[in-house]
Amino acid sequence: MSAQKNRLGNGGRINRGKPLRFTFNGRDYQGYEGDTLASALLANNSGAVARSFKYHRPRGIYSAGVEEPNAVVQLETGARTRPNLQATEIELYDGLSATSVNCWPTVEFDIGAINSLAARLLPAGFYYKTFMWPKSFWMTYERVIRNAAGLGKAPTAPDPDTYHKCHAHTDVLVVGGGPAGLAAALAAGRTGARVILAEQEHDFGGRLLSERGDIDGIPAGDWVGLALAELNAMEEVTVLGRTTCFGYYDHNYLGMVERCHINAAKSMLEPKDGPSERLWRVRSHQVVLATGAIERPLVFADNDRPGVMLAGALRAYLNRYAVRPGRKAVIFTNNDDAYRSAIDLHDSGVEVTALIDLRVDPDGPLPDAARARNIQVMDGWVITRVLGNRRLRAIEIQRLTADGGAITGEARRIDCDVLGSSGGWNPVVHLHSQSGAKARFDDALQSFVPGPARQAERSAGAANGAFALDDCLGQGHAAGLEAAKLAGFKSKSKTKRPTAESIDEAPLKAMWIVPGEAKPGHGSKHFIDLHNDVTVADIELAAREGFHSVEHVKRYTTLGMGPDQGKTGNIPGMAVLAGALDTEIASVGTTTFRPPFTPVTYGALAGRDIGEFSDPARKTALHHWHEQASALFEDVGQWKRPWYYPKAGETMQDSLNRECLAVRHGVGILDATTLGKIDIQGPDAAEFLNRIYTNAWSKLAVGRCRYGLMLGEDGMVMDDGVTARLAENHFHMTTTTGNAARVLGWLEEWLQTEWPELKVYCNSVTEYWATMTVCGPRSRDLLAEFTDIDLSAEAFPFMSFKQADVGGVAARIFRISFTGELSYEINVPASHGLGLWTALMTAGEKYGITPYGTETMHILRAEKGYIIVGQETDGTMTPNDLGMDWIVSTKKDFIGRRSLSRTDCTRPGRKQLVGLLTDNPSEVLPEGAQLVFDVKPQPPMDMVGHVTSSYYSAALGRSIALAVVKGGADRMGETIHAPLIGKTVNCKITGPVFYDPDGSRIDGA
Amino acid sequence: MTSRYSIFSLMRNAIGYHQGWQRAWRSPEPKPSYDAIIIGGGGHGLATAYYLAKEHGITNVAVIEKGWIGGGNTGRNTTIIRSNYLWDESARLYDKSLRLYEGLSQEINFNVMLSQRGVLNLAHNLHDLREISRRVNAIRLNGFDSEMLTTEQVQAMVPILDCSKDARYPVLGASLQKRGGVARHDGVAWGYARAADGYGVDIIQNCEVTGIVREGGKVTGVETTRGLINAPKVGIVTAGHTSHVAAMAGLRLPIESYPLQAMVSEPIKPVLDCVVMSGAVHAYISQSDRGEMVMGAGIDHFTSYAQRSTLAVVEQQMAAVIKLIPILSRLRLMRQWAGIVDTCPDASPIVSKTPVDGLYVNGGWGTGGFKGTPGSGWVFAHTMARDEPHELNAPFTLDRFTTGALIDEHGAAAVAH
DSSP states (O other): OOOOTTBOSSOSSOEEEEEEEEEETTEEEEEEETOBHHHHHHHTTOOEEEEOTTTOOEEEOOOSSTTOSSOEEEESSGGGOEEEEEGGGOBOOTTEEEEESSOSBOSSSBGGGHHHHTGGGOOTTHHHHSSOSSGGGHHHHHHHHHHHSOOBOOOSSOOOOOEEEEEEEEEEEEEOOSHHHHHHHHHHHHTTOOEEEEOSSSSSOGGGGGOOOEETTEEHHHHHHHHHHHHHHOTTEEEESSEEEEEEETTTEEEEEEEOSOBTTBOTTSOOSSOSEEEEEEEEEEEEEOOOEEEOOOOOBTTTSTTEEEHHHHHHHHHHHOBOOOSEEEEEESSSHHHHHHHHHHHTTOEEEEEEESSSSOOSHHHHHHHHTTOOEEETEEEEEEEOSSSOOEEEEEEEOTTSSSEEEEEEEEEOSEEEEEOOEEEOOHHHHHTTOOOEEETTTTEEEOOSOSSSEEEOGGGGTOOSHHHHHHHHHHHHHHHHHHTTOOOSSOOOOOOOOOOOOOOOOOOSSOOOSSOTTSSSOBEEETTTTEEHHHHHHHHHTTOOSHHHHHHHHOTTOSTTTTTTTHHHHHHHHHHHHTSOHHHHOOOOOOSOSSOEEHHHHHTTOSGGGSSOOBOOTTHHHHHHTTOEEEEETTEEEEEEOOOTTOOHHHHHHHHHHHHHHSOEEEEOTTSEEEEEESTTHHHHHHHHBSSOOTTOOTTBEEEEEEEOTTSOEEEEEEEEEEETTEEEEEEOTTTHHHHHHHHHHIIIIIOTTSOOEEEEOGGGEEEEEEESTTHHHHHHTTOOSOOSTTTSOTTBEEEEEETTEEEEEEOOOSSSSOEEEEEEEHHHHHHHHHHHHHHHGGGTOEEOOHHHHHHHHHHTTOOOTTTTOSSOOOTTTTTOGGGSOSSSOOTTHHHHTSHHHHSTTOEEEEEEEESSTTOOOOTTOEEESSOOSSSOOOEEEEEEEEEEETTTTEEEEEEEEETGGGOTTOEEEEEETTEEEEEEEEOSOOSOTTOTTTTOO | OOOOOSHHHHHHHHHTTTOOOOOSSOOOOOOSBOSEEEEOOSHHHHHHHHHHHHHHOOOOEEEEOSSOTTOSGGGTSOOEEOOOOSSHHHHHHHHHHHHHHHTHHHHHTSOOOOBOOOEEEEEOSHHHHHHHHHHHHHHHHTTOOOEEEOHHHHHHHOTTSOOOTTSSSOOOEEEEETTOEEOOHHHHHHHHHHHHHHTTOEEEOSOOEEEEEEETTEEEEEEETTEEEEOSOEEEOOTTSHHHHHHTTTOOOSOEEEEEEEEEEOOBSOOOOSEEEETTTTEEEEEOTTSOEEEEEEEOSSOOOOOOOOHHHHHHHHHHHHHHOGGGGGSEEEEEEEEEEEEOTTSOOEEEEOSSBTEEEEEOBGGGHHHHHHHHHHHHHHHHHHTSOOTTTGGGSTTHHHHOOOOOOTTTSSSOO
């Protein structure tokens, strides 16, 4: 195990009492509790940890936060592996194992680096210009490209973790637990408002963790501890660490993800209770965005070598993790802030060989403090060359000309193994921008800062462009108070805001491209987007080729399109574009920031809505009985319906024949619970049905049932079913199983938006009733054993309804039939369903009672030529097309009526419902077969319709089919053909009613 | 004419450090008048301009774009291309489009990266199977490619797909269109722009049309933020705002506009080689050449012009995707976004003349616009040049909403709309 040779002897927020073992690329290392994988690797002098996306150049750790573009790793292996995590974001735990992605065989020796040699042939968008010849070869080129692209690997097994979701409503959401966020949460919390404070890291304090300084006269770290203690003690305040606010949606609705399992003390490999991650869906009255700022690099030649880092990251590693990022450091800056890095490095015993400031004569407390430490400040100089391929060895610097536009004089060489560059800081305006607001370019800061708010939010501190600590505290405090006040909470007493010493800083000097020995792209590369290998030359090429919109440039060069979303590269990229177009950055504008701020695990977004919970499986009260009877089930919408009940040794067709014949000759029983049932009440209920259905309802007598067709506004059949009049103002409507919810929605839409004057109330009662259809010539005999009412055809005629006691249970009996046989549909409260069903089964044994499923139901109704909506119809069939004009009233208005008179709906030759009989009676046509009158040797052929339903009919001893055929009603007896793969089936067109065309069986045989 | 793209021109330019490349398209000032104006610089508008020039010799054409070309739905879709439509009219139009796509990179000398990796439409219940079988038979008899796969064949083609029998909605089979696949969406817009520019078409960006000028029932030009531009023929190709722009000429279109959301994961090594679509589970998914999983949802439930994404949709979508492909659960979502789709009552487009002489409209492509781009441009150019629709788009007229001759793809579409 390697020693932590870069670890300082003291300081930092690591726990030296808790050493942790880990492996990276197969080698064993040690770190401490409190480390990230990145800090632990740096402590072990890691060097190159990754290869870049396109050129496979060696890359080292670059930053200390979410902006990390380089150090992308695969965490663990097996089912819990995670691809593409940033080493800077992985909290170290004992036994951690990670590997570099996208390099082979190793990160030190990567075959893909051959791309680097061909780099000149691979400028931005090169793939649009080549790989076109020969034409058939793109798929071959593409295979190579696909294998080269991608980063980590997906797991190969399903996810063993679970994820939860919760909702939260709050008065003030504070995003970010740095100085501004803590001050805001304190100020808001003290008013008594409900506050949620969310911090993406496990440690609160934000930038304070990486800096040396005091707040309210005590070390900042101590102040953070006090602030947290106070917040945690407040009843209405929720403090969430490891919680990233990733999305700002409309109406102050924000998405946050809390990482629950990642804990340095425990290995993530051990199974744990509870969720791995939790999705918070927060609706907040007011939002304070205290999301901080991200440093941007200076863009100079070969600025991607391992050892080149962000200046602020150097002191983050130093102060927070007690890691010396190198032995000999150089700082390259255009601002005062980076002097802090030089000072902290020096004070920790790291040799700072030079501080290169591209400004001339920098002045002020920070430069003075650096000079006081005898740090060599090279002002007016820039880095023109970086030496060292896999590890930074030295740099060359040259003096800038007086106008700053070019370099001049002799190059000087400076040895170093780490280099921190700073081009200033960019406020994190992502959430502000996601909220719909537009960021504005600030000339003094040379960055985008929040513009006017579009939702109830405000930014504070560094996120608002206020980088000085005292300003962060002041703005945070004010923002917290304002947010609480607007949410209705006034400050109870005048609370003092936290303060810190102010240190003057001189303005930065913008220089977006640091001149080198040659122009960018001529020999060396000036990288802008390290993750996607986008260089200055790429952006200039895009501009040269006319891609001037920032969105075009982004897409053409892939700038900012990687998982880091260009957090370090986007602003320099826009500035380079502005330079190439000779315009202002402000007029180039910024791309739209899209959620999520940092990538979010799919599993967290899906939560528990997967596997068996992905969609509720609806089961009837009789489901268990069906299972016991070995039924096979069919999914119909969300419902599980018995499909058929196979007996041992039966083929499917055997079962269906048995079930069908039982209904035709004895008695069968069907679980019809799933049919939609809507209870409709109110003085205008009949009038409402008049408008909804094509036929008339006003005169339907109480106690009678009627079949109805519902049309869409386009005149096409939408749903059907039988509705009974239970009382003058009370109807029981049934719908198809799959459309039940849609029909209820349809009824409500018309009632609420078009006919609010109608007094009608609709309720779904589908689940309230267990419905069983007792069907067949012996059904009356069976039912008579259960009820005292007169079941004779005269006393209880077809299409009527009775309220009766059935087997001791109050039931609704509908004498309706979907088979053509004598049939009773018995509805009892669901809790009595199983009892009655079982009793019917027992009593029916002597009649050979046979349970039947949906498939038999389909066959029996097809024998009678009854349609199924969604099978014989597809949104293009009118009642007339189905031969059902008898049900369309000509005397009243109804939905869809006007459309029925459109020319296309009245023209001859529309597709019409017919029956088909195959010439070979044992041949069953496949459903979905297309029909032609003229068979051609090969396609295309003129299709005139298709087979909608097709079965073998045991009752008829032959196959039957229903179809829709152009002009079919006028072509009875003609031959039509179904050209299938390998054969053509010939059939005759017939009427759609195959069995008992006179309807003689309806009252019983 | 811009210089030809090839490996040789790349090599030649590499020697000169790529300083010699010319603009992919010019950025001209608008002329006072043109023979034809296309409003909207998306894929469909640019393709229209290209085919006007190439097929009909009409080169004095301006494409007027209020933002940047390809910035609307062209740059926001999930890049799926297929022609497996149920109705003859749709299948013919979309297959024309697919055939144009098949030679497009070579024809316009711009690699649009057409990748015919196959499109699978999954069946999850008996009803799906029936519908898919009907569609496969219809497509086959129309002379286009389509086939049925068994569950086992689907599993062999997509090993990561959950084909287990106890899945909540098990995979019972699928239709496959092998010629279907994906293409690079930006490349299609830029390629057409460059090729049209090569014929002399003026592509005018950052120029918003504010009015459609008419005289005596005839169009004479457009008012823009850069002044009046005259033309005897004007085509509206402004997906997401078709009804807005048509209203400038007093037309009321049967269109509703909805957000449609899409999203991508971080790049991972290849795990999915084809496009998988599921209507019952409401998801479509493919893997881009960069390695991102590209996913699309059904349209939002409410009409809107705001190109805003929502959390609810991404939650549903991720659940649907994990349902289909459980191993994706630990991947991370990298970006989500929304576009606005104009939908007609029958979910089919309008490519049509209008009651105003010289004014044409091409819109209402709903969720299917990208795959239709070349065919749309081709038939719309014909319609504008000849002042009559081509037989391929004759069924897609405005009249059909009065006659009732709808081409209802609602039931036929793979994802419920």
